[in-house]
Amino acid sequence: MKYLDWLKDASQLAQEMQVPLNLHLAESYKQAEEQPTQAMELAGSFSNVLLLNHVIHLNNEEIAKIAKPDVGISHNPVSNMRLASGIFPFAKMKNAGIKMGLGLDLGVNDTSDFFANMKVAVGLQRVTTLDQNASPTVEEVLRMATLGGAEVLNMQERIGSLTPGKSADLLTLNPQKVHFAPLWDWLSQLVFNARPGDVGYVFVDSKALKAEGKVLNIDEEELLTEVQQASDRIQKFLHTRSRNQDTVM
Numbered sequence: 001m002k003y004l005d006w007l008k009d010a011s012q013l014a015q016e017m018q019v020p021l022n023l024h025l026a027e028s029y030k031q032a033e034e035q036p037t038q039a040m041e042l043a044g045s046f047s048n049v050l051l052l053n054h055v056i057h058l059n060n061e062e063i064a065k066i067a068k069p070d071v072g073i074s075h076n077p078v079s080n081m082r083l084a085s086g087i088f089p090f091a092k093m094k095n096a097g098i099k100m101g102l103g104l105d106l107g108v109n110d111t112s113d114f115f116a117n118m119k120v121a122v123g124l125q126r127v128t129t130l131d132q133n134a135s136p137t138v139e140e141v142l143r144m145a146t147l148g149g150a151e152v153l154n155m156q157e158r159i160g161s162l163t164p165g166k167s168a169d170l171l172t173l174n175p176q177k178v179h180f181a182p183l184w185d186w187l188s189q190l191v192f193n194a195r196p197g198d199v200g201y202v203f204v205d206s207k208a209l210k211a212e213g214k215v216l217n218i219d220e221e222e223l224l225t226e227v228q229q230a231s232d233r234i235q236k237f238l239h240t241r242s243r244n245q246d247t248v249m
Contacts (some may be wrong), residue, residue: 072152074103101149
């Protein structure tokens with residue numbers, strides 16, 4: 001439990017600021033061996049509203065410990081697959097009644113394609129169970145991508161569905177694409193066929209952020225240039241630090 005001290009500090013700070021505590025939990029076997037839920041108990045973390053990311057390698061007893069009303073899980077299937085972290089035990093979490101949403105845990109090699117994230121979330125469970133009806137179903141994964149995520153963030157009264165009184169958050173898709181044809185099962189095709197390029201309009205709280213396929217009020221070329229420059233600086237720093245450490249050794 002080498003991280004117990006900082007976990008205590010983080011838990012206390014989150015309580016003082018009255019904000020959720022966001023933790024990456026049991027993403028790998030190595031992390032699971034550190035008995036993370038026991039550390040959370042000792043650190044007082046369960047007094048917080050918790051957003052837990054990954055949560056792959058927990059046993060049944062540990063899952064029971066996190067099955068609390070103020071705990072939500074961000075499931076990151078694309079990231080888990082890329083990093084060889086393992087496969088999220090969706091059925092166990094569902095049976096425990098834990099709130100779940102989808103996350104990207106975006107890294108350099110991950111995709112920001114949320115449609116792919118939904119597809120992978122379904123596919124990983126099917127290929128593991130050899131069951132086409134395994135959870136999450138198409139309906140369940142679409143809910144995770146919308147209202148489920150809002151519930152995990154405790155924002156379900158404000159966002160997550162087109163309901164009177166909530167923010168008007170929505171996007172429109174153009175299904176008149178070869179990869180979408182023929183139109184047959186709208187719900188399944190939304191999850192398995194849709195791509196970011198199909199998104200024509202995006203509205204957040206009724207304000208248009210994308211129209212006719214183009215992002216508004218942002219110079220995309222300038223943004224991409226700034227992102228690449230930042231990435232180059234980080235890579236240069238890491239390379240320099242690694243070289244200096246090798247020299248010392």
